[in-house]
Amino acid sequence: xxxxxxxxxxxxxxxxxxxxxxxxxxxxxxxxxxxxxxxxxxxxxxxxxxxxxxxxxxxxxxxxxxxxxxxxxxxxxxxxxxxxxxxxxxxxxxxxxxxxxxxxxxxxxxxxxxxxxxxxxxxxxxxxxxxxxxxxxxxxxxxxxxxxxxxxxxxxxxxxxxxxxxxxxxxxxxxxxxxxxxxxxxxxxxxxxxxxxxxxxxxxxxxxxxxxxxxxxxxxxxxxxxxxxxxxxxxxxxxxxxxxxxxxxxxxxxxxxxxxxxxxxxxxxxxxxxxxxxxxxxxxxxxxxxxxxxxxxxxxxxxxxxxxxxxxxxxxxxxxxxxxxxxxxxxxxxxxxxxxxxxxxxxxxxxxxxxxxxxxxxxxxxxxxxxxxxxxxxxxxxxxxxxxxxxxxxxxxxxxxxxxxxxxxxxxxxxxxxxxxxxxxxxx
Amino acid sequence: xxxxxxxxxxxxxxxxxxxxxxxxxxxxxxxxxxxxxxxxxxxxxxxxxxxxxxxxxxxxxxxxxxxxxxxxxxxxxxxxxxxxxxxxxxxxxxxxxxxxxxxxxxxxxxxxxxxxxxxxxxxxxxxxxxxxxxxxxxxxxxxxxxxxxxxxxxxxxxxxxxxxxxxxxxxxxxxxxxxxxxxxxxxxxxxxxxxxxxxxxxxxxxxxxxxxxxxxxxxxxxxxxxxxxxxxxxxxxxxxxxxxxxxxxxxxxxxxxxxxxxxxxxxxxxxxxxxxxxxxxxxxxxxxxxxxxxxxxxxxxxxxxxxxxxxxxxxxxxxxxxxxxxxxxxxxxxxxxxxxxxxxxxxxxxxxxxxxxxxxxxxxxxxxxxxxxxxxxxxxxxxxxxxxxxxxxxxxxxxxxxxxxxxxxxxxxxxxxxxxxxxxxxxx
Numbered sequence: 126x127x128x129x130x131x132x133x134x135x136x137x138x139x140x141x142x143x144x145x146x147x148x149x150x151x152x153x154x155x156x157x158x159x160x161x162x163x164x165x166x167x168x169x170x171x172x173x174x175x176x177x178x179x180x181x182x183x184x185x186x187x188x189x190x191x192x193x194x195x196x197x198x199x200x201x202x203x204x205x206x207x208x209x210x211x212x213x214x215x216x217x218x219x220x221x222x223x224x225x226x227x228x229x230x231x232x233x234x235x236x237x238x239x240x241x242x243x244x245x246x247x248x249x250x251x252x253x254x255x256x257x258x259x260x261x262x263x264x265x266x267x268x269x270x271x272x273x274x275x276x277x278x279x280x281x282x283x284x285x286x287x288x289x290x291x292x293x294x295x296x297x298x299x300x301x302x303x304x305x306x307x308x309x310x311x312x313x314x315x316x317x318x319x320x321x322x323x324x325x326x327x328x329x330x331x332x333x334x335x336x337x338x339x340x341x342x343x344x345x346x347x348x349x350x351x352x353x354x355x356x357x358x359x360x361x362x363x364x365x366x367x368x369x370x371x372x373x374x375x376x377x378x379x380x381x382x383x384x385x386x387x388x389x390x391x392x393x394x395x396x397x398x399x400x401x402x403x404x405x406x407x408x409x410x411x412x413x414x415x416x417x418x419x420x421x422x423x424x425x426x427x428x429x430x431x432x433x434x435x436x437x438x439x440x441x442x443x444x445x446x447x448x449x450x451x452x453x454x455x456x457x458x459x460x461x462x463x464x465x466x467x468x469x470x471x472x473x474x475x476x477x478x479x480x481x482x483x484x485x486x487x488x489x490x491x492x493x494x495x496x497x498x499x500x501x502x503x504x505x506x507x508x509x510x511x512x513x514x515x516x517x518x519x520x521x522x523x524x525x526x527x528x529x530x531x532x533x534x535x536x537x538x539x540x541x542x543x544x545x546x547x548x549x550x551x552x553x
Numbered sequence: 554x555x556x557x558x559x560x561x562x563x564x565x566x567x568x569x570x571x572x573x574x575x576x577x578x579x580x581x582x583x584x585x586x587x588x589x590x591x592x593x594x595x596x597x598x599x600x601x602x603x604x605x606x607x608x609x610x611x612x613x614x615x616x617x618x619x620x621x622x623x624x625x626x627x628x629x630x631x632x633x634x635x636x637x638x639x640x641x642x643x644x645x646x647x648x649x650x651x652x653x654x655x656x657x658x659x660x661x662x663x664x665x666x667x668x669x670x671x672x673x674x675x676x677x678x679x680x681x682x683x684x685x686x687x688x689x690x691x692x693x694x695x696x697x698x699x700x701x702x703x704x705x706x707x708x709x710x711x712x713x714x715x716x717x718x719x720x721x722x723x724x725x726x727x728x729x730x731x732x733x734x735x736x737x738x739x740x741x742x743x744x745x746x747x748x749x750x751x752x753x754x755x756x757x758x759x760x761x762x763x764x765x766x767x768x769x770x771x772x773x774x775x776x777x778x779x780x781x782x783x784x785x786x787x788x789x790x791x792x793x794x795x796x797x798x799x800x801x802x803x804x805x806x807x808x809x810x811x812x813x814x815x816x817x818x819x820x821x822x823x824x825x826x827x828x829x830x831x832x833x834x835x836x837x838x839x840x841x842x843x844x845x846x847x848x849x850x851x852x853x854x855x856x857x858x859x860x861x862x863x864x865x866x867x868x869x870x871x872x873x874x875x876x877x878x879x880x881x882x883x884x885x886x887x888x889x890x891x892x893x894x895x896x897x898x899x900x901x902x903x904x905x906x907x908x909x910x911x912x913x914x915x916x917x918x919x920x921x922x923x924x925x926x927x928x929x930x931x932x933x934x935x936x937x938x939x940x941x942x943x944x945x946x947x948x949x950x951x952x953x954x955x956x957x958x959x960x961x962x963x964x965x966x967x968x969x970x971x972x973x974x975x976x977x978x979x980x981x
Contacts, residue, residue, distance in 0.1 A: 208852065225650055232851035311881070316848035318750045325745050325753070347848075350877040420744035420775075423660035424636065449778040453739070453959030457895070464892065467885070531881030 131155040135197050135285040135339040142196050149182035149196025149240065156198050156242060160283045166264050168257045169278040171203045172210050173243035181240045191238030193346045198242040199234060200278045200287035202271075204251045205330075206319040207231055207241060214321050215247040215256070215271075218429045228319025230288055230330050230347055237346035242284055245274025248492060250425075251295055252323050252418065253437030255492050262304060262520055266485040269299030270492030272333065276303040279333040286343050287333040292323045292414060294481070294498025296331030297510045297525060302485035302493065304512040304521030306540070308332045308340040309498070310533050312505035314348050324417035326456070327410070327502050337509065337541035344533060353534040359392035360539045363473040365527075366396075368404045369496045374483035377522065380514040381479060384524055384547055391546050394477065399469065406462050407496070409455035410503040415444035416452035459503050463530070466504055470529035475539050480523035484516035497525065507533040509540040513547040559583040563625050563713040563767040570624050577610035577624025581668060584626050588711045594692050596685045597706040599631045600638050601671035609668045619666030621774045626670040627662060628706045628715035630699075632679045633758075634747040635659055635669060642749045643675040643684065643699075646857045656747025658716055658758050658775055665774035670712055673702025676920060678853075679718055680751050680846065681865030683920050688730060690948055694913040697727030698920030700761065704731040707761040714771050715761045720751045720842060722909070722926025724759030725938045725953060730913035730921065732940040732949030734968070736760040736768040737926070738961050740933035742776050752845035754884070755838070755930050765937065765969035772961060781962040787820035788967045791901040793955075794824070796832045797924045802911035805950060808942040809907055812952055812975055819974050822905065827897065834890050835924070837883035838931040843872035844880035887931050891958070894932055898957035903967050908951035912944035925953065935961040937968040941975040 130138065130152045141147035157175050164170060178198060185196045206212050206224035213219045226232075231241060246258045251271040258273040260266040261281040268277040272289025276299030279287050289296040291309045300307030308331060315330035322328055334340040341353045364385045370378070388394045419441060425433070426441065433441070479497040486493050501508045507530070510523035526543060528536030558566065558580045569575035585603050592598060606626060613624045634640050634652035641647045654660075659669060674686045676699040686701040688694040689709040696705040700717025704727035707715050717724040719737045728735030736759060743758035750756055762768040769781045792813045798806070816822045847869060853861070854869065861869070907925045914921050929936045935958070938951035954971060956964030 219653070222653055225647070227852040229848050229851045232855055233848060236851065236855060313753055313845070313884075314877070314880075316845065316851070317753050318849040319852070322746045325741055348877055417741070417744065420657050420661060421746040423657045423664065423744070424655040424747070427660055427664060449742070449776055449959075452742075456741075457958065460888065460892065464888065530885065531877075 129155060131159050132282045133285070134336050135194070135334070136342055138197055138285060139193070139195055148186045150179060150186055152196065153178050153182040153198050153240060153242070156283055159281070163281055163283065167259055167261055167277050167281050169245055169274040169281065169283060171213065171244045171246045171274065174210060177209065178240050178242050185238065185240070193237050193342060194234060195238035196240065197238065197286065198240045198284050200243060200245040200275050200284045201231055201241055202275050202289050203244040203247045204290060204321040205231055205288060207244065210241070210244055212244065215249045215251065216432065218425055218432050224319070226319060229316035230320065233316070233347045245278055245287055247271050248273060249434055249437055250321065250323065250422070251290055251292065252440065254434035255489055257489060259489065260302060260485045263518065266487050266520065267302065267489050267492050269302035269485060271295040272299050272331070273492065275333045276300050276305065279335060280305045285335060286339060289331045289333050290320060291329050291331050291498065291502055292327045293502060294495025296333065297498045297508055298481050298493055298495055300333055300510045301480035301523030302521070306334045306337050306340055306512065307510050308344060308533065308537065309502065309508040310344060311507050311530050314350070314533065322421050324414045324421065326413050326417060329502060337511065337537045337544065341534060341537045350534050353538045356538050356542045360474040360542060362388060362392060362394040363397040363476050364394055365399065365476045365478050367478055367497065367500065369407065372482050372494065372496050373479050376516050377479060377483050380516065380522060381524065384514060385477060387547055388543065400465050402458065402462050402465065405458060406500045406503060409458045410499040412447050412451050412455040413459065413503060415447040419444035419447065463504055466506060467530055475536055476527040478525045478527060480510040480525040484520035484522050501527055506530050507536050509536055511540050511544040513544055557583055559587050560710050561713070562764050563762070564770055566625055566713060567621070567623055576614045577668065578607060578614055580624060581606050581610040581626050581670070584670060584711055587709070591709055591711065595687055595689055595705050595709050597673055597702040597709065597711060599641065599672045599674045599702065602638060605637065606668050606670050613666065613668070621665050621770060622662060623666035624668065625666065625714065626668045626712050628671060628673040628703050628712045629659055629669055630703050630715070630717050631672040631675045632718060632749040633659055633716060635672065638669070638672055640672065643677045643679065644860065646853055646860050652747070654747060657744035658748065661744070661775045673706055673715055675699050676701060677862055677865055678749065678751065678850070679720065679723055680868065682862035683917055685917060687917065688913045690732060691946065694915050694948065695730065695917050695920050697730035697913060699723040700727050700759070701920065703761045704728050704733065707763060708733045713763060714767060717759045717761050718748060719757050719759045719926065719930055720755045721930060722923025724761065725926045725936055726909050726921055726923055728761055728938045729908035729951030730949070734762045734765050734768055734940065735938050736772060736961065736965065737930065737936040738772060739935045739958050742778070742961065750849045752842045752849065754841050754845060757930060765939065765965045765972065769962060769965045778962045781966045784966050784970045788902040788970060790816060790820060790822040791825040791904050792822055793827065793904045793906050795906050795925065795928065797835065800910050800922065800924050801907050804944050805907060805911050808944065808950060809952065812942060813905060815975055816971065828893050830886065830890050830893065833886060834928045834931060837886045838927040840875050840879050840883040841887065841931060843875040847872035847875065891932055894934060895958055903964055904955040906953045906955060908938040908953040912946070912948035912950050929955055934958050935964050937964055939968050939972040941972055
């Protein structure tokens with residue numbers, strides 16, 4: 126067994142443990158060693174309990190087979206409740222807060238054998254100010270957000286898997302910036318109980334991983350979605366620029382168009398547009414987010430308003446302007462677009478779209494722009510980003526694939542196929 | 554001012570307070586007096602804090618105008634978090650549990666001037682065993698559930714308004730049994746943050762009231778839906794037996810058909826059917842509820858399984874059989890039915906359907922059958938029950954009206970019109 130088990134994929138870790146060539150305790154120690162070496166730069170963790178993780182690892186090593194994530198350490202975004210660790214939601218309002226129960230997603234991971242290594246840094250309530258987490262590829266750049274710590278920890282090999290969440294673009298965007306894989310699953314398929322809400326019609330628990338196969342492993346453990354299998358034949362793809370195409374940097378447009386051309390040499394890919402209602406879907410996302418978000422934080426707004434950052438306060442000012450009638454109209458509009466999109470998937474397996482406007486912006490104050498993610502969140506369809514592109518300074522850039530609602534375990538192998546095809550073509 | 558202000562409508566209470574003829578303190582005292590006289594029989598309350606309520610009432614009386622529910626005492630179902638009262642979710646697992654924050658709905662009510670009088674009895678996690686709350690019309694009968702205490706407290710004039718919730722039929726059915734009005738609103742329009750989830754795609758915060766106008770007052774306070782106005786002309790109605798019609802008692806069928814005939818003399822009402830997909834919508838509700846419910850209680854199942862009642866445990870055995878593929882299929886099916894239903898509302902203002910199979914069953918163990926409510930919950934449309942029918946033993950029976958998604962404030966005046974029309978016709 127290699128000295129650096131933390132760099133394996135989760136699937137490999139499980140296989141090594143099952144084969145008796147690796148213990149969970151060794152694996153946890155390797156992750157902790159990596160964290161000790163890098164955390165002063167990366168700042169991925171809001172809370173770590175090394176002793177508890179090692180104790181659990183030894184229990185797992187000494188006991189029977191727990192499940193598909195037997196002995197695997199994972200990171201949990203700090204907006205998800207944990208019964209044995211503080212859960213502060215990235216806000217001074219909840220310093221030291223100890224929830225009475227685990228979030229459902231956390232409990233399902235423990236049941237599958239995972240070890241909760243700690244809580245990863247989130248922006249304020251997954252919607253406000255950013256903290257000091259850096260991009261493992263370059264500490265002068267943001268890792269993205271709001272799942273900042275989860276993306277950075279996985280990218281830096283501190284853990285193989287972590288949970289994030291996405292209301293706008295909080296899982297896919299940081300994964301793109303950090304050069305890893307992420308799945309923003311079909312809405313509500315990962316149970317949202319115990320995750321601090323922003324907008325109940327949008328909030329989606331997501332997965333940060335280093336391979337599509339690892340994301341699939343974790344998704345199956347929480348949802349019973351059935352395991353995925355590699356594609357039997359090349360996928361049918363559709364390239365969709367989205368109505369937001371002009372927000373992409375020139376180098377992003379070039380890189381995506383080159384990737385589409387490369388894919389065209391090995392599979393069926395054609396450019397598509399979506400029907401007219403999709404031109405307004407970003408607006409509907411914003412209205413739903415604002416209407417629901419204005420009310421979700423009612424208690425905090427009444428009691429601790431001054432502890433919200435200026436950024437969060439400015440969001441509330443905008444949010445309060447949204448009317449009930451606008452909200453209802455937006456929900457109905459989103460429903461119509463979901464129906465049209467589901468029909469479109471009769472003709473192809475996945476849409477190929479941008480993951481983000483460009484690489485991770487410099488500085489830690491802004492976590493970047495979610496404009497290529499929000500539409501897929503409100504449409505409730507699965508989205509996967511794979512790290513196949515490069516931008517300025519050699520920073521990573523993802524390519525996003527979108528699948529039909531409920532087809533998460535078909536989309537992940539499709540994304541793996543695309544990743545493999547583009548990696549071979551660029552190295553050949 | 555009458556000595557029994559607790560019997561007024563909430564709208565009248567607010568008006569009396571505004572006019573200086575009633576204080577909030579007097580109103581709270583009258584409610585507490587009623588509770589003192591009746592609670593030994595009704596058992597509506599899981600927690601009451603009379604001193605805190607009176608203190609808040611005096612503060613409100615001494616201060617400026619708070620909002621549309623200025624000084625009005627309300628009851629809160631005990632699955633909704635309150636920062637200053639225990640929130641036990643109807644389970645021994647959470648005895649003495651003190652949430653860190655108010656649920657959004659609770660906070661929004663306080664902001665509107667309401668006084669949280671206490672927590673009302675819920676069945677176990679709003680889905681398991683019933684407790685000892687009785688029907689105010691006859692203590693040998695169930696008040697229905699799971700919003701047992703909220704329905705009984707409002708029916709018994711202990712409070713003018715209370716919050717309930719509905720995943721299957723937990724708001725409309727108890728209101729029907731207790732002879733009051735209820736609104737199960739359009740999905741997610743009352744913010745669900747801080748309400749213990751069963752099934753996130755179904756759970757809906759609901760309103761128990763004694764008049765449609767009071768339900769509208771409370772709904773507007775939490776949603777900004779705009780105030781309703783009385784109908785300018787008779788509504789266009791559609792009588793829909795539903796695919797579950799044969800579950801209705803013979804006396805229920807007779808009473809509803811007589812009501813439809815009476816309505817036919819004063820407005821446009823015709824019998825309709827809905828397209829074929831609606832025959833399967835009850836099944837889709839059950840699958841969604843089971844798939845989501847199996848995972849929502851993951852933490853409690855792992856740690857405190859033996860504290861679930863046999864009824865809840867039996868539900869989990871069924872729930873665990875539901876597959877991911879069944880869940881995805883049911884969500885897509887529900888979406889299709891929502892679309893078809895929204896289109897149907899172009900032709901009429903409201904559907905007239907049963908509220909429950911019959912009157913409140915005898916005994917306190919079963920809270921009755923939700924079969925006439927589940928389909929409207931999964932369809933996300935607003936439902937109102939009005940107490941216009943009578944069954945055996947003189948027990949009340951509601952008539953349910955269903956509106957288009959987002960048309961809650963049109964449905965409530967429509968329901969008020971129907972209530973008025975049927976009350977006049979039966980007394981004429």
